[in-house]
Amino acid sequence: MVSITKTSLVNGTNMQVLVPNYYKDVNDSLYAVHREDLHSQLRLLATQKEGPGRPCGVLVRSKVINYDAIHGKVTTATGEILQADLIIAADGVHSEAVKHVLGDEVVTAGDTGWACMRWLVPKDELFSDPETANMIQDSTTRYFTAAEGAAGLVWYPCRSNEVQNFLYLSREFDTSHVGEDFRTMVEPNTPLEYSKNHFAPTLQTVIKKARDVKFWKLIARGPINKWHKDKLLLIGDAAHPMLTFQGQGGGQAIEDGGALGVLFDQLHDKGEIESRLQIFEQVRRNRGSALQVLSNTNPPPPQSVREAAAKYVPGVKFDSTDAINDYVLSFDVIAESKAALAATLA
Template identity: 25%
Template sequence: MQPSELKNLKIAVVGAGYGGAAAAKALSLLGADVTVYEQANRIREVGAGIGLRPATMNRFREWGVFDAIARVSSPSEYFEILSATGEPMLKETWPAAGAQVHTHLIHRGDFIEALLGVLPEGMVRLGHRLESVLDDGDGATLTFANGETVGADLVVGADGIRSVVRRELFSDKEPVFSGEHAYRAVISVDDAHGMVTDDNLRMYIGRGTKVYLLPLRHRGQVSFDITALCPDGTWTPQVTKDDLVATVEGFDERLVNITRNLDMDTVNIRAVYDIDPVGTWHSDSVVLVGDAAHSMLHHQGQGANSAIEDAGALADALRQADSLKEGLALFQATRKPETDKLQAISRQGWTEDEIDDVFPGQKPAAAATQE
């Protein structure tokens, strides 16, 4: 599209998470008129740490926001996979991409705060919960719970795994339970029993359980994550300290002690869901990005990275194409084969025997796809 066409483009982004904030930044750099609508009255990202891959960091460099992200993250050289009791199984350097050779480890809260901090004041409008979206072909109209109605040339649905935009226009399939729970906390490095001495991610694998230690040493902290098989698909299940300790039975005693010492009020507990691949991500005036388009399980650590890549690819496609319609088609053609692959790989988390132990005679939908 011509620069003059891009500057006349009115874009409404639904959702101020990773994908929405990144899309807003990338699209605003094209000169478009961008507004982000977020349902929350204040931004508060829960959870723990994530790794930003080199390709993601290169996007931030391209957008001129690399320093803002680097200030609140730690560069990491490699990741390591170990047995439950600490025997080395795999050690690999992080893949490199172009000028940026490091993966950066960052707290989710710091990440979203840094992303939103590089957007122009007033671009993000809080307290806007989307109720419906009407696509008339030449544009789209959003209706929010507060009664406000907004029209746009392009709507970017970045509203997460339970996306209203996806459900209204592209797919009414419900999220799929993986058969897992994720328990996430951030603790002091001093409480890690000497297990964190550098800036590299380590994952300990036992029967039915994975434990992640992701250093956040720039904060003097470590992200402590447990992923465990569990048949309870309640979105926010009720879990006790004893339940958590039982998941790490047989692990390195230091990991068991970390678990025993967790303050349950600080542990983020959730059942783990993804979605099946969505056949079409776009119309002529609406497009999905991030979890709204391709929510995936966290085993490959690619959810946030894929959302950032979506934002960059969408801006690239609009710049390269002759029209908005062609740009959205190019975006999907560029990104969907990659995210379809990542969704499938991310579901390959457990062996059949381990699944049968927890789900005798029945398997959750995501686990069943691994066979």
């Protein structure tokens, strides 16, 4: 994990810095972390014996093929039926659970036209090359734009600044041979070939270092009008899939977890589950929906998108980039959940 002290917006065609510090007014620390490291730590926290509560068990190769929202049951591909007081479905952008929540209302996630490539480069490899050594900036996230919003490159450090993480997004990639699986690999020179149409030669020297390149399509869906029904709750991409342009896909899933942790801590009365789920939606759904709308377009979002997002959060105005950043980053889901719960119990 790396504490990020500066986030810059750069014109990737001429390397002119457009915004030196995108989040300059944010008081709380920003962190960059490798997804694999984050997943490992979250799993450890959930399954280790140390700490409060009972450790979770993880069942692998147990794909769920059916949900029973009324009775709190799931059926796996092996025919096993599992039952609980509450089913929390985090089954992704192509969620099977969502149809059991929405009923006859049909919602589908679709191809957005965007795709991305991701790869890692050791810092030492960039530092040892005179052409790229001066490009390294520790504790800094940079977003490089291409002409007419055709592409973007996100570059940030992770693993104590020793590994550099790259995410290359574009609407101009040939995706005829790839799908949505983020583990699909392509030739290491693929990012460089595309970058010749998008970015300055200086940036191409960095992209040339790409290796073990993963390539996949980006899928999204619009907001839905409810996230739970009876004993079935949607979270994460099952509830609010979004593109990466606000950097909030994972963050919103963590907010879901934070709200659930507050609202269901030490809850022993099954009769209270429905009211707690209603509080969860009160805290999370409109915020998640607004961020879906803001995230599904290349920044800065046009006025029509800002207005569409604002409909979910009355009183909030997305009239500037700073206003959007403030809304994205200033929300305290723990405090909001505690306040909403206290108001209900008062």
